Amino acid sequence: MEKAKKKKNAVSNKPLSARLYTYRWFYLMFVPVLVFLFVFNFWPLAGLRYMFYSYPDADNIVWVGMENFKRLFGEKMFWTSFVNTLELSLVKLLLNTFMAVIISLLLNEMVNVIFKKVTQTIIYLPHFMSWVVTASVFTLILSYSNAGLVNSVLENLGIIVDGEEIKFLESTEWWRFTYYLINIWKDTGWGTIIFLATLSGISPELYEAAQIDGANRWQRMRWITFPSLANTIITVLILNLAKIMNLFESVFVLTNNQVTDVSQVLQTYVYDMTFGSGADYGFSTAVGFFRSVVGCLLVIVCNYASKKVRGRGIV
Amino acid sequence: MRKTFKKLLAMALAATMVVSMAACGGDEGTTGNATPTTPATSGSENAGTTEKKDLDKLTIMVDGTVQFANPAHGGKQFEAELEKLMGIDVEIIMPDHSSYYSTVSQTFANPDKSYWPDIVLMGSTYYVQYAQNGILVDVTDMWNNSEIKASGRVTNPQIFEDSMINGRLYGIAPARGNGCVTYVKKTWLERAGYSLNDLPKTYAEYTEMLDAFAQLSPEGYALTSSGLVNLEAPYTNYLPEFFWNAYPDFYQTESGEWVDGFTQPEMYDALERLADGVANGWIDPEFSTNQTSDCRNKFYADKCGVFTYWAGTWASNLEENLALIGSPSELVALEPIAELGNYIERYAPMWVITSACENPEQAFDLFFGTMLDGAEGQSLWTYGVEDLHWSTKGETITTGTGRKAKSITYADGEFHFRADLETGVSLYNKNHIDPMLAVVAMADGKDVGVNAIEESAVNSANLFYANSVSAPKMVSNDAMYKYYSTVMAARIMLVELVASGEYSIEDAMARYQNEQGANVKAILDSLNK
Numbered sequence: 001m002e003k004a005k006k007k008k009n010a011v012s013n014k015p016l017s018a019r020l021y022t023y024r025w026f027y028l029m030f031v032p033v034l035v036f037l038f039v040f041n042f043w044p045l046a047g048l049r050y051m052f053y054s055y056p057d058a059d060n061i062v063w064v065g066m067e068n069f070k071r072l073f074g075e076k077m078f079w080t081s082f083v084n085t086l087e088l089s090l091v092k093l094l095l096n097t098f099m100a101v102i103i104s105l106l107l108n109e110m111v112n113v114i115f116k117k118v119t120q121t122i123i124y125l126p127h128f129m130s131w132v133v134t135a136s137v138f139t140l141i142l143s144y145s146n147a148g149l150v151n152s153v154l155e156n157l158g159i160i161v162d163g164e165e166i167k168f169l170e171s172t173e174w175w176r177f178t179y180y181l182i183n184i185w186k187d188t189g190w191g192t193i194i195f196l197a198t199l200s201g202i203s204p205e206l207y208e209a210a211q212i213d214g215a216n217r218w219q220r221m222r223w224i225t226f227p228s229l230a231n232t233i234i235t236v237l238i239l240n241l242a243k244i245m246n247l248f249e250s251v252f253v254l255t256n257n258q259v260t261d262v263s264q265v266l267q268t269y270v271y272d273m274t275f276g277s278g279a280d281y282g283f284s285t286a287v288g289f290f291r292s293v294v295g296c297l298l299v300i301v302c303n304y305a306s307k308k309v310r311g312r313g314i315v
Numbered sequence: 316m317r318k319t320f321k322k323l324l325a326m327a328l329a330a331t332m333v334v335s336m337a338a339c340g341g342d343e344g345t346t347g348n349a350t351p352t353t354p355a356t357s358g359s360e361n362a363g364t365t366e367k368k369d370l371d372k373l374t375i376m377v378d379g380t381v382q383f384a385n386p387a388h389g390g391k392q393f394e395a396e397l398e399k400l401m402g403i404d405v406e407i408i409m410p411d412h413s414s415y416y417s418t419v420s421q422t423f424a425n426p427d428k429s430y431w432p433d434i435v436l437m438g439s440t441y442y443v444q445y446a447q448n449g450i451l452v453d454v455t456d457m458w459n460n461s462e463i464k465a466s467g468r469v470t471n472p473q474i475f476e477d478s479m480i481n482g483r484l485y486g487i488a489p490a491r492g493n494g495c496v497t498y499v500k501k502t503w504l505e506r507a508g509y510s511l512n513d514l515p516k517t518y519a520e521y522t523e524m525l526d527a528f529a530q531l532s533p534e535g536y537a538l539t540s541s542g543l544v545n546l547e548a549p550y551t552n553y554l555p556e557f558f559w560n561a562y563p564d565f566y567q568t569e570s571g572e573w574v575d576g577f578t579q580p581e582m583y584d585a586l587e588r589l590a591d592g593v594a595n596g597w598i599d600p601e602f603s604t605n606q607t608s609d610c611r612n613k614f615y616a617d618k619c620g621v622f623t624y625w626a627g628t629w630a631s632n633l634e635e636n637l638a639l640i641g642s643p644s645e646l647v648a649l650e651p652i653a654e655l656g657n658y659i660e661r662y663a664p665m666w667v668i669t670s671a672c673e674n675p676e677q678a679f680d681l682f683f684g685t686m687l688d689g690a691e692g693q694s695l696w697t698y699g700v701e702d703l704h705w706s707t708k709g710e711t712i713t714t715g716t717g718r719k720a721k722s723i724t725y726a727d728g729e730f731h732f733r734a735d736l737e738t739g740v741s742l743y744n745k746n747h748i749d750p751m752l753a754v755v756a757m758a759d760g761k762d763v764g765v766n767a768i769e770e771s772a773v774n775s776a777n778l779f780y781a782n783s784v785s786a787p788k789m790v791s792n793d794a795m796y797k798y799y800s801t802v803m804a805a806r807i808m809l810v811e812l813v814a815s816g817e818y819s820i821e822d823a824m825a826r827y828q829n830e831q832g833a834n835v836k837a838i839l840d841s842l843n844k
Contacts, residue, residue: 055424057420057450058426058428060448071797077804144601145535147533163535169604170600170601256603275414275420281424
């Protein structure tokens with residue numbers, strides 16, 4: 001043991017060049033990753049300087065200082081997008097996590113293995129469907145006209161009457177509810193994987209002991225399953241919290257002009273400002289930078305929370 | 316050690332930033348303001364001192380309206396024919412049609428001009444913006460000195476006048492802009508008790524017809540539309556009967572003053588009509604989520620009886636597609652109702668030469684000299700490649716398969732289009748230039764397809780041109796560039812919110828004033844300066 005420790009120290013006391021030589025093959029293997037990081041992560045950072053420019057096209061790049069930020073903070077749609085981003089992401093995160101926990105618990109209670117596996121496979125499948133396809137399918141199903149499946153069913157059940165079909169995707173009142181529902185359908189199954197893994201790791205002896213002590217099914221869940229899952233739930237929440245500013249694709253394919261007030265998020269705002277007519281890359285870079293700063297802050301907060309809860313950070 | 320490594324990494328990153336900034340700095344230094352430039356003109360002035368390099372290749376960026384540039388429709392053969400006629404290597408870049416302008420905008424944002432195409436097809440909004448920004452070549456002198464202009468074949472010189480910005484021309488439109496007319500299904504008219512002699516002529520009569528159609532519709536609406544206000548001028552294309560003379564954009568009054576059409580009294584009335592239209596089941600309530608293709612499919616599927624769409628070739632396309640699925644296909648194009656007066660013709664899409672082109676004069680001669688040569692080149696851009704897209708050989712063409720198969724036999728020497736190479740279900744009817752819209756005529760005896768145009772297409776085009784006016788002139792300046800997309804997005808959103816009943820007209824206008832008032836003022840101040 002002592003010998004091994006000495007050997008390790010001996011290596012670390014070598015000069016840098018010697019250590020580089022010793023681990024040259026590791027460094028060589030690391031080169032592709034380093035190049036990738038540099039080209040796709042670090043090099044594009046240089047483009048951040050454009051937030052201080054007006055940049056409609058490459059022939060007209062003009063220094064404007066903080067003008068883009070002044071304009072940004074004065075735009076009502078920017079603040080609407082910011083608030084929407086936080087609201088949609090947080091509610092989606094909480095709902096998806098909650099539903100994933102519930103479904104994991106239900107799956108865990110299944111005794112028929114074949115049925116359990118089939119159910120798991122079915123609920124994983126929507127995760128692999130692209131958002132474009134998902135949006136097209138749900139737009140048809142939730143169609144406002146009487147050809148829409150959901151409205152037809154509701155009408156036939158007498159829940160709504162003809163002419164009062166629900167505008168699931170076209171009204172500000174219903175859009176968010178529909179959005180959360182589609183997200184739950186698409187991602188809950190996938191989200192159960194981590195919780196099922198945790199549940200399968202709980203020692204059966206705990207349940208046996210509780211059963212012997214006379215605990216019923218609810219008590220076993222209350223006092224064994226939930227506490228065992230708590231750490232995983234917090235971990236999943238914290239890890240996903242750091243990514244809430246990245247909301248884009250699901251909103252982009254489901255939004256329309258009537259629901260902009262409740263659906264516009266920062267990423268779709270950046271998209272509109274970048275690819276709409278009269279696009280100014282300087283302005284959209286400023287919006288993107290703001291989003292990144294908030295995202296960074298969230299990562300720091302989550303890292304801190306993670307250290308407190310799990311004893312180790314996420315970065 | 317760890318500190319040293321961090322220092323090295325930080326230095327490397329800093330160096331990267333400095334190098335990348337320096338690399339782009341050259342462009343900024345030379346183009347540090349937004350004053351329009353005229354590269355070709357200045358190039359011509361220096362022609363005596365600077366010899367321009369001959370082009371060895373011409374790169375052309377096109378959208379989906381150049382149908383035969385698409386590889387699925389014989390793009391390779393089209394490109395080869397172009398190369399043969401122009402005597403130069405040609406590279407056609409065809410981005411996805413729906414994201415075309417995103418690609419164009421990203422291309423022009425690239426400081427490395429070697430990635431810019433020499434020639435680009437662009438709509439009027441972008442034409443005005445890019446010309447203003449100085450990245451399109453001024454082709455005024457080239458056009459004025461061109462053989463095409465001197466040929467006497469220009470049938471619509473006005474279009475070149477209309478395309479000028481501050482008296483200079485930055486692109487060429489080979490065809491008129493076209494516009495939309497309202498098509499009504501003849502069977503629906505008959506079912507609603509109408510004859511061709513009592514077609515609606517006023518808004519009251521029109522809405523009466525829509526009322527009757529809404530009762531006939533399995534979906535409960537009479538007409539379908541993709542959005543209520545379009546992104547491209549003239550904006551009111553798809554629902555002209557509801558807008559009348561309201562124009563949701565900036566325009567110049569007779570006194571020369573620029574006003575915001577969105578806040579004019581006519582717009583208030585139009586908003587009321589649109590809200591009525593949705594509430595009464597005249598307009599498809601899914602206007603917000605409809606794509607144009609959804610609307611066409613709903614029309615084909617007989618879910619509605621009215622559809623306002625492009626005049627000319629699209630009239631025969633619509634009829635042909637209705638016939639293909641076995642629906643009664645006869646359509647009636649309505650004359651504009653009295654309150655509307657005229658349909659509006661949009662500004663024609665322009666072919667422009669970019670400032671990245673090393674020899675704009677040569678590109679102009681090669682490209683436009685072929686496209687508008689009045690002979691083989693113009694045929695290629697109008698009808699496509701001989702014996703691939705069209706032919707004059709005697710043959711039998713079969714479209715569709717199985718029970719839907721249909722064969723037509725053509726005599727030797729008879730011009731005819733061939734079957735769609737991708738689907739085979741229908742015949743082609745044009746390449747890029749719609750022969751009915753061409754602004755430069757073919758030379759005598761050179762128009763091979765002159766008799767091949769469907770009667771319904773001719774009728775619809777004639778009706779449109781007899782009853783249309785040009786869209787208000789477009790302008791661009793720094794303020795427009797900065798605020799226009801935000802203002803337009805707000806207008807589109809508010810119109811849809813009013814029509815769907817979520818906002819009252821007063822609330823919508825109050826919100827518009829509150830949120831966009833400053834932007835609108837900045838634009839109007841700049842225009843009226």
